[in-house]
Amino acid sequence: MHAMQYEITLPADYDMGVIRHRVESKGHLLDDFPGLGFKAYLMRERGRDGSPVNQYAPFYLWNTAEGMNSFLWGPGFQGLVDDFGRPVVQNWTVLAYEEGDAAGAVPRTAVRRHQRIAAPTPLSEYAGELAAETRRLARRRGAVSALTAVDPRTWEAVHFSLWEHEAPDVPGDVFQVLHLSAPEREKLPRGRQW
Known part of the structure; x- marks a missing residue:
């Protein structure tokens, strides 16, 4: 599995209604996308939940590399490139x-x-600790799902979790979920991936 995210940071006075409308009108287009476990259409607004910026930052969990590549080299991502x-x-x-318990x-x-x-x-020891952190997050009340992924180029881990309620007491950057496309979520393998 591959996790993927891009961030589009917008001006402080940007009308975030434009992003909401974009997701409302186009979010469903990936609801059947092959190889996609899920795409969380994420947004942060300056001054809300501690965010210093306005930002559109979708997060993807890919079941297959082919699906990820089809998206990146296809018309959907090109539309985003054309606009931003x-x-x-x-x-x-x-x-x-x-x-999670609220899956x-x-x-x-x-x-x-x-x-x-x-x-x-x-x-090897650290990977076990990272997988344990994923389990702990998923067991918290209101957790929809949790994952931990690593970029071995920079040796940085990213912990990502989805929640059924607002602003859980979990450290990190908080995003609003505007839509969730999850065509192959049920196929995502659970637990550690090694």
Whole structure:
């Protein structure tokens, strides 16, 4: 599995209703996309939930590399590039994925936290700790799902979780979930991925 996110940071006075309308009118287009576990259409608004910026930042969990590549090289992503310019696309290898106790709920909030992996850290031991953190997040009340993924180029982990309620008491950047496309969510393998 591959996790992926890009961030489009917008001016402080940007009308975020434009982003809401974009998701309302186009979000359903990925509801049947092959290879996509889920896409969370995320937005942050300056001054809300501690956000310093206005930002559109969708987060993807891909079941297949083919699906991810079809999206990146296809008309959907090109439409975003045409409207906002080509963003840097962050990509991580998934270490662990868990469904939460509220797996059937529609998520309202997402939390993302980055964590550096220090050089002297024994990687096999640390991977187990990261997978355990995913399980802990998924077991919290209101968790829809949780995952941990790593970029081995920078040795940075990202913890990502979806929640059925607003602003959970979990450290990280808080996003509003405007829509969730989840055509192959039921096919996502659970637990550690090694």
